[in-house]
Amino acid sequence: MAREDGRRPDELRPVTIKRHYIKHAEGSALIATGDTHVICTASVIDQQPRFMRDQRIKNKGWVTAEYAMLPRSTSERMQREMTRGGPSGRTQEIQRLIGRSLRAAVDLNALEEQTIWIDCDVIQADGGTRTASITGAFIALWDACQELVERKRIQSFPIMDNIAATSVGLVDGEALLDLCYTEDSTADVDMNIVMTGSGQFIEIQGTAEEKPFSRGDYDQMLDIAVGGIQQLVRLQNRIMLENLDEACIGDA
Numbered sequence: 001m002a003r004e005d006g007r008r009p010d011e012l013r014p015v016t017i018k019r020h021y022i023k024h025a026e027g028s029a030l031i032a033t034g035d036t037h038v039i040c041t042a043s044v045i046d047q048q049p050r051f052m053r054d055q056r057i058k059n060k061g062w063v064t065a066e067y068a069m070l071p072r073s074t075s076e077r078m079q080r081e082m083t084r085g086g087p088s089g090r091t092q093e094i095q096r097l098i099g100r101s102l103r104a105a106v107d108l109n110a111l112e113e114q115t116i117w118i119d120c121d122v123i124q125a126d127g128g129t130r131t132a133s134i135t136g137a138f139i140a141l142w143d144a145c146q147e148l149v150e151r152k153r154i155q156s157f158p159i160m161d162n163i164a165a166t167s168v169g170l171v172d173g174e175a176l177l178d179l180c181y182t183e184d185s186t187a188d189v190d191m192n193i194v195m196t197g198s199g200q201f202i203e204i205q206g207t208a209e210e211k212p213f214s215r216g217d218y219d220q221m222l223d224i225a226v227g228g229i230q231q232l233v234r235l236q237n238r239i240m241l242e243n244l245d246e247a248c249i250g251d252a
Helices: 050-054 089-103 129-150 181-186 215-241
Strands: 015-019 027-033 036-045 062-069 115-124 163-171 174-177 189-196 201-208 246-248
Touching: 015 129, 015 215, 027 129, 036 129, 062 089, 062 129, 089 115, 089 129, 089 163, 089 189, 089 201, 115 129, 129 163, 129 189, 129 215, 163 181, 163 215, 174 215, 189 215, 201 215, 215 246
Parallel strands: 062 115
Antiparallel strands: 015 027, 015 246, 027 036, 036 115, 163 174, 163 189, 189 201
16 A cells, blocks of 8 residues: 555664753753653652652663653644643553563663653654654663762662564555554554664554454564564664764665
8 A cells, every 4th residue: 555655664763862861861862753752851869759669669761651742742632631630542652662672672770779760752743653662762861871870879780671662553454564643543453662772572562443454464564563673773873883873764
C-alpha cells in the first residue's frame, strides 16, 4: 500500500533528537519523530522514593517517569488531566511503561540511593508518543547519569545498555513501521516494541483490533520493528559518543 507520506513499509519517519534542550534539568532532549514531538527531562533527587525508604532498602536508587500531553498537542484542545482529577488510565499505563523500560538499562545499585525522575511532555502528537518518549528519555537519562558521576555523587556510571522503542502494525494486511496517527487509527493490529541496544526485548505490546493475526504476521512486524530500533540506537550512540547537541536519522 502507498503510505500518505511516501515512506516504505519498513521506513521510520524522520527522527531528530536535540540534546540539552532544557536549561535547568540534569538531562534533557527534544525528540521529533515525524510530527510527534516530545520534551524529555531527567531530574536528580538526592533520596530514594518513599517506598524504598519505608522498606529500608539501602544502597539502591530508582528511575521513575511521568508522562503528559499538552492541551493543544492534538487537533482539538484537551483538558489538562490535573483539572479532571488526576491522570487517566492510559497516562498511568504509559508512564509505567517508560519507567520500567528505562530501569532495564540501569544498574540501580550503582545509583546509590539517588532517584532520577523522567518527565515526558508531548507538545505535538501524531502517533507513537510513548515510543518516542522512551527513545528520547534515554538521552536525558544518560546525561543525568553523566552529571552524577562528574559531581562524584555516585562512583560508577550506572547505564548498562541503550533503550529505544518504536511502533509497528498491520494496515490493510501489510506490516508498517512507525505508524503515524492516521495509520494507527485504522490499523488491524497495533504493536509497541521496546528493546535494548544489544537486541533484547523489554516489552512487546500488541493488540488485534478486529480479527486475530497469524504467527507469520507477528514475525514480519517484529522483524521490521527490530530494524527500526537498530537505527534509533545508532542515532543515540552517535549523539552520545560524538557528544552532539543534535542529530537525525539521516545523519546516523
